[in-house]
Amino acid sequence: MIYALTVPQFSKMLDNLSAILHKAAAYADSKKFDVAVLLNSRLAPDQFALIRQVQICCDTAKLGVARLTGTLEQAPKHADDETTLAQLLQRIEDTKQYLAGFSAADFDEAATRTISQPRWEGKTLTGEQFLIQHMLPNFYFHLTTAYAILRHNGVEVGKKDYLGPMPYQGA
Amino acid sequence: MIYALTVPQFSKMLDNLSAILHKAAAYADSKKFDVAVLLNSRLAPDQFALIRQVQICCDTAKLGVARLTGTLEQAPKHADDETTLAQLLQRIEDTKQYLAGFSAADFDEAATRTISQPRWEGKTLTGEQFLIQHMLPNFYFHLTTAYAILRHNGVEVGKKDYLGPMPYQGA
Numbered sequence: 412m413i414y415a416l417t418v419p420q421f422s423k424m425l426d427n428l429s430a431i432l433h434k435a436a437a438y439a440d441s442k443k444f445d446v447a448v449l450l451n452s453r454l455a456p457d458q459f460a461l462i463r464q465v466q467i468c469c470d471t472a473k474l475g476v477a478r479l480t481g482t483l484e485q486a487p488k489h490a491d492d493e494t495t496l497a498q499l500l501q502r503i504e505d506t507k508q509y510l511a512g513f514s515a516a517d518f519d520e521a522a523t524r525t526i527s528q529p530r531w532e533g534k535t536l537t538g539e540q541f542l543i544q545h546m547l548p549n550f551y552f553h554l555t556t557a558y559a560i561l562r563h564n565g566v567e568v569g570k571k572d573y574l575g576p577m578p579y580q581g582a
Numbered sequence: 583m584i585y586a587l588t589v590p591q592f593s594k595m596l597d598n599l600s601a602i603l604h605k606a607a608a609y610a611d612s613k614k615f616d617v618a619v620l621l622n623s624r625l626a627p628d629q630f631a632l633i634r635q636v637q638i639c640c641d642t643a644k645l646g647v648a649r650l651t652g653t654l655e656q657a658p659k660h661a662d663d664e665t666t667l668a669q670l671l672q673r674i675e676d677t678k679q680y681l682a683g684f685s686a687a688d689f690d691e692a693a694t695r696t697i698s699q700p701r702w703e704g705k706t707l708t709g710e711q712f713l714i715q716h717m718l719p720n721f722y723f724h725l726t727t728a729y730a731i732l733r734h735n736g737v738e739v740g741k742k743d744y745l746g747p748m749p750y751q752g753a
Contacts, residue, residue, distance in 0.1 A: 412583050412584075412693075412710065413583075415710065415714055416587075416714055416718075420715060421715050423715070424719070454625070454730055454733055454734040455733045455734055455736070458733060476597045477720070521584070531750065533752060534747060534750035534751065534752050535750065535751050535752050536749065536750060536751070537751075539583065539586065539747070540749055542744075543583075543586055543587055543591050544591060544594070544745070544748060544749070545745065545748065547587075548595070548721070548722055548743065548744070548745055549741075549745070551718070551719055551722030551723065551726065552722065552729075552741070552744060554727050555722065555723050555726035555727060555730070556726060556730060559625055559726070559727060559730045560725075562625055562629060563625040563626055563734070565626070570720075570723070573723060574715070574716065574719055574720070575715075577707060577711070577715060577716065578707065578711055578715070579702065579705035579706065579707060580705065580706050580707070581704060581705050581706050
């Protein structure tokens with residue numbers, strides 16, 4: 412289930428993120444202001460702006476999957492130097508392409524793998540603890556914050572934009 | 583893993599939500615305004631205010647677990663009539679107590695259970711699809727939005743308040 416919780420679901424949510432960024436661009440166009448205003452908006456003066464929220468969201472997916480699969484050394488590096496909408500959309504696309512390289516079998520040992528991060532100063536979590544208590548809450552946190560910055564600034568986004576399509580059966 | 587993703591993790595995140603609401607109350611006290619101002623704040627005029635975000639967050643946990651365990655009929659009803667901080671904290675506490683009544687074995691058939699909701703008009707998802715694509719993203723969405731409303735209004739909350747303590751080993 413760890414594969415299903417991460418690779419396809421993150422990929423879908425990153426598509427939704429691209430879609431709301433396109434909505435932001437259309438809104439800026441219609442109001443005749445530069446979309447960069449939205450990209451550099453934030454909800455509080457000491458909070459990261461939208462660009463950084465998108466970067467962290469992408470890295471939570473990329474580095475989380477890399478750590479869970481024990482392939483951190485091979486993960487591509489990103490300089491976090493995006494300033495334009497086009498660059499930000501490309502960052503999302505790069506992340507999706509990276510995720511697409513994994514299969515369910517890559518996560519066979521993920522639940523019990525020992526996970527650490529530089530800022531944890533040598534402390535560790537199991538893969539399952541990391542996934543449930545750190546990676547998933549963080550991913551959705553930065554995605555929702557990106558959404559909230561746009562919502563607060565008048566872009567017409569709703570819950571369906573955030574969740575994306577559901578694979579409904581029947582009726 | 584469905585139990586671990588929901589019951590203990592939602593319970594922990596609801597504790598974190600209580601804690602940031604207490605921070606909101608302390609902030610209102612220090613600035614000499616009624617905390618009800620924060621409870622009725624929102625990030626956009628057509629978005630739900632903080633009270634409703636907390637109610638939906640609680641119900642996403644309660645009803646999600648009820649549906650996954652096939653016990654929807656027995657789930658307690660809530661009237662969504664909270665107006666004070668004390669009532670909102672009690673709602674969170676009620677939800678935590680409800681969650682505490684479940685064990686991992688209650689989720690044995692959750693992944694393949696057929697899930698529906700009134701607004702889906704007869705359509706269904708499997709339990710695993712519902713959990714991954716609907717319940718988890720929704721729970722974290724409303725939790726993050728509650729956090730964002732407070733953050734935007736000056737309450738000193740940070741990522742650690744949102745994530746809560748990690749069960750680190752070693753070092």
